[in-house]
Amino acid sequence: MRFSVPLAVGLAFFTGPIMAQDDVDRLVGAMLGDTPIIGDLQSLTDEVGGRVTGSPANAAAIEWALDRFRQAEVPATREAFEMPYQWQERGVSASISGDSGFTPTVVAKPFSAAADEVTGPLVDGGKGTPADYERLGETAKGAWILIETDVLDDEVGLAGLFGEYSGAAATEPLAHAAGAAGLVFMSSRPQNLMYRLPMLSGAGRQPILLMEREDAKRAQRLIRNGQPLSLTSTIDVDAGYAYQSANVIAEIRGSERPEEIVVMGAHLDSHDLGTGALDNGSNVTMLIDIARQITRLGLKPKRTIRFALWNGEEQGLVGSWRYTQQHQDELDNHVMAASFDIGTGRLLGFYTGGMGALIPMVNEYLQPVAGLDPFEHFDVPVVGTDNFDFMMEGVPNLIGHQADANYASNYHAGSDTFDKVDQQQLKLNSAIAAALVWGFANSDDRLPRWSREQIEDLVDNTNLEQQMRDFGVWQLWADGKRGRQ
Numbered sequence: 001m002r003f004s005v006p007l008a009v010g011l012a013f014f015t016g017p018i019m020a021q022d023d024v025d026r027l028v029g030a031m032l033g034d035t036p037i038i039g040d041l042q043s044l045t046d047e048v049g050g051r052v053t054g055s056p057a058n059a060a061a062i063e064w065a066l067d068r069f070r071q072a073e074v075p076a077t078r079e080a081f082e083m084p085y086q087w088q089e090r091g092v093s094a095s096i097s098g099d100s101g102f103t104p105t106v107v108a109k110p111f112s113a114a115a116d117e118v119t120g121p122l123v124d125g126g127k128g129t130p131a132d133y134e135r136l137g138e139t140a141k142g143a144w145i146l147i148e149t150d151v152l153d154d155e156v157g158l159a160g161l162f163g164e165y166s167g168a169a170a171t172e173p174l175a176h177a178a179g180a181a182g183l184v185f186m187s188s189r190p191q192n193l194m195y196r197l198p199m200l201s202g203a204g205r206q207p208i209l210l211m212e213r214e215d216a217k218r219a220q221r222l223i224r225n226g227q228p229l230s231l232t233s234t235i236d237v238d239a240g241y242a243y244q245s246a247n248v249i250a251e252i253r254g255s256e257r258p259e260e261i262v263v264m265g266a267h268l269d270s271h272d273l274g275t276g277a278l279d280n281g282s283n284v285t286m287l288i289d290i291a292r293q294i295t296r297l298g299l300k301p302k303r304t305i306r307f308a309l310w311n312g313e314e315q316g317l318v319g320s321w322r323y324t325q326q327h328q329d330e331l332d333n334h335v336m337a338a339s340f341d342i343g344t345g346r347l348l349g350f351y352t353g354g355m356g357a358l359i360p361m362v363n364e365y366l367q368p369v370a371g372l373d374p375f376e377h378f379d380v381p382v383v384g385t386d387n388f389d390f391m392m393e394g395v396p397n398l399i400g401h402q403a404d405a406n407y408a409s410n411y412h413a414g415s416d417t418f419d420k421v422d423q424q425q426l427k428l429n430s431a432i433a434a435a436l437v438w439g440f441a442n443s444d445d446r447l448p449r450w451s452r453e454q455i456e457d458l459v460d461n462t463n464l465e466q467q468m469r470d471f472g473v474w475q476l477w478a479d480g481k482r483g484r485q
């Protein structure tokens with residue numbers, strides 16, 4: 001399949017240093033041409049499937065990625081690291097009893113505590129605000145608390161996603177403090193769609209379920225009409241112990257400054273209800289394809305490029321965190337670390353994490369794909385994907401800023417499958433990402449790593465602390481266990 005884009009217009013009038021420009025043009029052209037990227041993505045999603053870190057499918061995904069790099073003749077290794085907390089759902093059941101009892105569809109929230117036939121009144125927890133717990137008073141004790149959520153669809157997009165995370169982070173400690181039997185979140189996605197929204201702090205603290213929206217609405221109406229209901233649930237999990245996982249790190253060694261490193265990262269792991277196509281198989285296969293085309297064309301970057309397929313991202317950005325620990329000695333020489341994690345929506349620009357000096361560099365490096373503009377960049381710190389530990393270590397970092405497209409409605413859901421992928425846009429995004437990495441790998445410019453003081457200034461002058469609290473990573477930074485010392 002070939003893709004025709006208005007790229008030639010951008011190229012025809014560009015005059016730059018001839019040899020280097022020739023290389024990046026060849027790379028961009030190769031990315032837009034016929035490559036195995038779509039077949040790779042189908043293989044990873046349909047054949048390997050959903051790949052929760054710590055599961056057999058995740059181990060298969062590591063082998064799959066090593067094999068793809070091997071076939072592309074790009075040297076790659078597995079870098080083992082310790083995951084702090086295993087969590088896999090073995091089975092879950094729930095039943096509602098009362099005058100109008102029924103059997104709702106539920107899944108356990110990742111990091112939920114186990115429950116062995118726990119029965120309690122099912123009470124209306126509203127939106128789970130402090131006022132709701134005050135209203136419930138003593139009745140919250142020993143009860144399953146049903147929490148209403150707003151609909152998350154593609155119109156609401158990523159903003160709704162962050163809202164759902166912060167809402168959950170706020171209500172979970174309140175339920176625990178009230179002595180509840182457990183929490184029952186209403187699915188934010190209509191049409192019976194189920195998903196996994198990980199609990200980002202308080203692993204194993206209390207049982208938490210997600211209930212199908214239609215079932216949860218039904219229960220809520222019955223309760224509000226004055227019918228007492230109770231819920232019995234069993235949550236069987238394999239959980240609670242440390243175990244070993246691994247990142248897959250492929251490397252194209254620099255020809256002139258091999259000790260200087262540019263990282264292109266995407267997480268290999270996913271959740272298990274779907275097959276992790278948008279989150280994040282699409283960007284995994286994009287990085288493999290860029291590495292493949294650079295090697296196939298015989299291009300020699302001046303700096304070393306590392307293609308990092310992170311693991312444990314969905315459990316707290318663990319793989320990229322461990323990488324920054326394992327490669328601590330090299331971090332001064334990390335010129336840039338980019339993350340791609342928003343499916344196949346159009347690449348609109350980059351988040352530059354408070355290092356505004358990256359913006360003119362990015363704009364320069366995107367010149368070879370000027371036909372795919374406009375690009376707009378946002379100089380704000382963003383928590384929620386694998387740039388995080390690079391940012392807190394002071395390494396210049398980027399996140400691909402992508403159109404929301406169909407990301408939010410399929411996020412972590414049973415519907416995140418190969419058929420949701422915008423194949424043509426993935427090809428275009430791969431050309432943009434290729435131009436970006438080529439620019440960082442070959443430019444004479446680079447930014448220095450930030451000091452601890454500069455990172456603290458970023459924390460003090462932005463909403464970074466609140467974001468870190470919502471994602472359960474604040475305490476580790478505050479305790480000096482995560483981020484630059």
Ligand SMILES: [Zn+2]
Nearest residue numbers: 267279280341
């Ligand atoms: Zn992701």
